Amino acid sequence: xxxxxxxxxxxxxxxxxxxxxxxxxxxxxxxxxxxxxxxxxxxxxxxxxxxxxxxxxxxxxxxxxxxxxxxxxxxxxxxxxxxxxxxxxxxxxxxxxxxxxxxxxxxxxxxxxxxxxxxxxxxxxxxxxxxxxxxxxxxxxxxxxxxxxxxxxxxxxxxxxxxxxxxxxxxxxxxxxxxxxxxxxxxxxxxxxxxxxxxxxxxxxxxxxxxxxxxxxxxxxxxxxxxxxxxxxxxxxxxxxxxxxxxxxxxxxxxxxxxxxxxxxxxxxxxxxxxxxxxxxxxxxxxxxxxxxxxxxxxxxxxxxxxx
Numbered sequence: 001x002x003x004x005x006x007x008x009x010x011x012x013x014x015x016x017x018x019x020x021x022x023x024x025x026x027x028x029x030x031x032x033x034x035x036x037x038x039x040x041x042x043x044x045x046x047x048x049x050x051x052x053x054x055x056x057x058x059x060x061x062x063x064x065x066x067x068x069x070x071x072x073x074x075x076x077x078x079x080x081x082x083x084x085x086x087x088x089x090x091x092x093x094x095x096x097x098x099x100x101x102x103x104x105x106x107x108x109x110x111x112x113x114x115x116x117x118x119x120x121x122x123x124x125x126x127x128x129x130x131x132x133x134x135x136x137x138x139x140x141x142x143x144x145x146x147x148x149x150x151x152x153x154x155x156x157x158x159x160x161x162x163x164x165x166x167x168x169x170x171x172x173x174x175x176x177x178x179x180x181x182x183x184x185x186x187x188x189x190x191x192x193x194x195x196x197x198x199x200x201x202x203x204x205x206x207x208x209x210x211x212x213x214x215x216x217x218x219x220x221x222x223x224x225x226x227x228x229x230x231x232x233x234x235x236x237x238x239x240x241x242x243x244x245x246x247x248x249x250x251x252x253x254x255x256x257x258x259x260x261x262x263x264x265x266x267x268x269x270x271x272x273x274x275x276x277x278x279x280x281x282x283x284x285x286x287x288x289x290x291x292x293x294x295x296x297x298x299x300x301x302x303x304x305x306x307x308x
Contacts, residue, residue: 005045009071011038012050016060016068080136093122094277098143100127101221102264105240114284121277134269140278141268148265154273159239159264159289162257163200164297166224166241166250167233178254181205188232191216192223195235200258203300238295239264252297259301
């Protein structure tokens with residue numbers, strides 16, 4: 001074919017989706033006669049019928065049923081290409097999805113530096129626990145916390161993290177630091193879904209030691225706030241409490257931090273990653289993350305069991 005019969009294919013898709021010439025005509029704002037004409041032209045071009053006419057109703061032939069999913073995929077790809085082309089017109093506006101805890105406790109205190117260096121970039125941050133579809137949405141990038149294995153995207157390891165128990169300074173002075181497994185019994189242990197205590201305990205004190213979960217908080221931020229108020233000691237990611245420790249709102253309650261098995265990743269697609277504003281943000285994030293140090297305690301990646 002010298003040119004692709006897009007109009008006829010669109011008429012075929014609409015008719016097959018509604019199983020009605022009249023409904024397809026309404027959807028495409030044309031007459032039923034125009035739809036019928038386009039379908040017959042396409043059938044002539046292909047050399048076989050796409051629909052069986054059964055009085056007032058129609059149904060797909062075997063050939064039509066085979067063609068339909070491919071036509072749908074083709075139009076969906078065209079729609080995505082057009083959406084992405086339209087979105088990329090405003091090359092100084094970028095939308096980024098990330099966890100609220102990371103946004104509030106790590107990124108926001110550092111963000112004025114980026115805004116000062118790039119005042120022309122309109123950076124829009126959306127905090128959510130839901131994973132966005134970067135290929136089919138307005139989002140240009142995301143900062144995700146995980147193992148780094150997500151299909152269809154480019155994920156670059158941005159920031160490692162550490163598990164460290166924290167509490168307020170007054171509670172630490174009163175109860176003393178955690179140096180052995182038995183020391184945990186002096187404290188009320190605050191549990192968060194994302195940071196189980198056993199991920200810290202077992203690498204340090206051995207697999208036979210396990211902390212029972214009596215109550216659990218929905219998110220990491222709630223556990224940290226409870227620790228700040230003196231309710232107990234929380235297991236926290238260092239990225240979320242470093243500012244509080246430096247400001248003396250919290251203190252490290254133990255001499256060890258354990259390397260987290262997950263990390264933060266900067267995630268984008270091949271196409272969106274080429275946008276100048278996205279590249280500037282990525283460069284700044286990686287430079288800033290490289291300057292962020294680990295907790296000021298002894299660090300363990302894989303620790304041998306210690307005597308309790």
